[in-house]
Amino acid sequence: MAQTLVQKIIAKAAGCATVNPGDMVTCGVDLLMLHDGSGPRRLLPQLKKLQAGLWDASKIVIITDHFTPPADQESAAMLKLTRDFVKDYGIENFHDMQGICHVVLPEFGYLKPGMFVCGGDSHSPTGGAFGCYMAGYGWTDVAGIAVTGETWTVVPQTIRINLSGRFAPCVSAKDIMLLLCRTLGMNNSFKVVEYGGEMIAGLSVQERMVLTNMATELGCETGMIAADEVMLGHIRDHGGVVDNDALAWSSDADAGYEAVHAIDVTALVPQVAAPHSPANSAPVVEYSGVDVDQCYIGACTGAKLEDLRMAAQILKGRRVSPKTRLLVAPASAITLKDAVADGTLQILTEAGAILLPTACGACAGLGAGVLAEGEVCISSTSRNFKGRMGHVESHVYLASPYTVAASALAGHVMDPRDIMAGTMGVGNEVLS
Amino acid sequence: MSRRAWVYGDDVNTDLLAPGYCLKLPIEEMAPHCLEAHDPNFAGNVRTGDVFVAGENLGLGSSREYAAAVLKYLGIRVILAKSFARIFYRNALNVGVPALFFPQAAEIKIGDDLDVDLIHGTIRNKTSGKNYSVKVIPPRLMEIIDSGGLIPHLEKQFARGK
Numbered sequence: 001m002a003q004t005l006v007q008k009i010i011a012k013a014a015g016c017a018t019v020n021p022g023d024m025v026t027c028g029v030d031l032l033m034l035h036d037g038s039g040p041r042r043l044l045p046q047l048k049k050l051q052a053g054l055w056d057a058s059k060i061v062i063i064t065d066h067f068t069p070p071a072d073q074e075s076a077a078m079l080k081l082t083r084d085f086v087k088d089y090g091i092e093n094f095h096d097m098q099g100i101c102h103v104v105l106p107e108f109g110y111l112k113p114g115m116f117v118c119g120g121d122s123h124s125p126t127g128g129a130f131g132c133y134m135a136g137y138g139w140t141d142v143a144g145i146a147v148t149g150e151t152w153t154v155v156p157q158t159i160r161i162n163l164s165g166r167f168a169p170c171v172s173a174k175d176i177m178l179l180l181c182r183t184l185g186m187n188n189s190f191k192v193v194e195y196g197g198e199m200i201a202g203l204s205v206q207e208r209m210v211l212t213n214m215a216t217e218l219g220c221e222t223g224m225i226a227a228d229e230v231m232l233g234h235i236r237d238h239g240g241v242v243d244n245d246a247l248a249w250s251s252d253a254d255a256g257y258e259a260v261h262a263i264d265v266t267a268l269v270p271q272v273a274a275p276h277s278p279a280n281s282a283p284v285v286e287y288s289g290v291d292v293d294q295c296y297i298g299a300c301t302g303a304k305l306e307d308l309r310m311a312a313q314i315l316k317g318r319r320v321s322p323k324t325r326l327l328v329a330p331a332s333a334i335t336l337k338d339a340v341a342d343g344t345l346q347i348l349t350e351a352g353a354i355l356l357p358t359a360c361g362a363c364a365g366l367g368a369g370v371l372a373e374g375e376v377c378i379s380s381t382s383r384n385f386k387g388r389m390g391h392v393e394s395h396v397y398l399a400s401p402y403t404v405a406a407s408a409l410a411g412h413v414m415d416p417r418d419i420m421a422g423t424m425g426v427g428n429e430v431l432s
Numbered sequence: 433m434s435r436r437a438w439v440y441g442d443d444v445n446t447d448l449l450a451p452g453y454c455l456k457l458p459i460e461e462m463a464p465h466c467l468e469a470h471d472p473n474f475a476g477n478v479r480t481g482d483v484f485v486a487g488e489n490l491g492l493g494s495s496r497e498y499a500a501a502v503l504k505y506l507g508i509r510v511i512l513a514k515s516f517a518r519i520f521y522r523n524a525l526n527v528g529v530p531a532l533f534f535p536q537a538a539e540i541k542i543g544d545d546l547d548v549d550l551i552h553g554t555i556r557n558k559t560s561g562k563n564y565s566v567k568v569i570p571p572r573l574m575e576i577i578d579s580g581g582l583i584p585h586l587e588k589q590f591a592r593g594k
Contacts, residue, residue, distance in 0.1 A: 024570060024572065037455065037496075038495060038496070038497075042497070046583055049583055049587070050583065050586055050587060050590060051590075052586075052590065067456070072456075074456045075456065078456070120495065121495050122493065122494045122495040122519060124495075135518075136495045136519050137495060137519065137522065138495050138496070138497035138500070138519055138522060138523035138526060139495075139497045140497060140523065140526035140527060140581065140582045140583060141522055141523070141526055141582065143582075143583065144526075144582050144583075144586060147586065148586070152572065152573075186443070186489060186492055187443075187488050187489040187492070187515055187517075189489065189515060189516060189517050189518045189521070190518050219489060219492055219517055219518070221518055277443065364452045364494075365447075365451070365452030365453050366452060366453075366455070370453075383447075383493060385445045385447040385448065385493060386447065386448065386469050386470075387447055387448070387451055387452070387469045388447045388452065390453075392451075392468070392469040
């Protein structure tokens, strides 16, 4: 029987030949990822209560990113607890303050096609860019998995998105996702979104990660992309070992999708989501001119090397408007190192960007860069719920790194295509 | 026991239920901030045994379990919604609060007196006199609820295994 990619992975994890959407099955977990927020501080008391140990320390990865670097004593205590836990429980896969978990996992080659992976964070679907199933779980589920190595799931239906065409200048995967949040809505719970089509083959792995990352905002269990040579090459380049039959991890041609949508990205324009929902998106012109107090490039969604390069394309040789501030929190230590090596960071800082630590930070209202009452921010992150990035009465617009950088130059929401075309309005002091 | 309904609309998200800046706090200190940006009357007035009723996509957003745990801490004993975000749904069951899909949630008014029967999948609105039938929680997940949550459920399983 024809199977979708997610059916194939769940069938393998559940030890079945095939599974059907709606089946409730128990899956063996190949890898469990935890961070400092949802990880040891929550897991330890539950392990003690259960008087149980870990099912397999070698299959658990712990990454600190939420309360790093510690800005207060509570955060410092949580990080210390995390480090102590790692020692006490013999966890070797530990990445301390090396970046945001969803970006760090593939940097170290942990993910590969066909795996059934659980993450203690809602943006875990990011991992689907590597041909695996990776979904988010709360901390009690995580404790159950950590102890037993298995969890239940109901086999989800798949929504297929076929992408074609080529991006116009200053358009990126983020714009596809802001469009989809509007058209598909954010209530696709217990379903999977799978991206395919000829455009995917030419899309970089980091851009694919934006598509799977924001499957979360669609409400999907996870986002998925079938294995291809681009993906396998990326995994090998990052120390991962790929099975010989890895390319088999894709949906069958005649697999049953719940829905199939086609998007030709050629006509796509930069999108902006207004407060207080990612679904509240529209072409950038709808919001152009809205004054912004802060421009933020950060998070698992929008601060990987390619995201920083997009911003640099816009900022090169120009200066951030004195009417706003541009904060940049690179998504990982490796991102930062690479951005130094290729000159991206210099472009950003010469334009006036303020460099923040590599962490989840202000995206989740934590750490540096949170907003005051009444402040407006445009952000390359994924969520703009009320109060998300700071004060309850602050306002967050979501956009691509291109659009955030353009807005930083203007001091208001700005179409990045106008910067690239050199047609920024008269009266702006920012053009060099 | 009081079964008063607290009624909300669509898309009540995890940042509203458990604000990010409270995530470092113990639950008793975080609880007063539950829904403060949405309904400042909720946390101070909800009573043990009350029912939380919401529209579509309840609990969208973060995986933070506080979003479900804080409702339990404040006394909510049943959650009814037209639809749930997946992680929130799992979290609710895992902390031992039954979550039922309730397509007619919009017919419930704030303060209605509800009688929810988990076994038979019936909801009786004693205020309006209307009765509803809903899908029961799958037996396998109901075992978790009956145990009081996933951790006590595992404790039982482990005890049986020993």
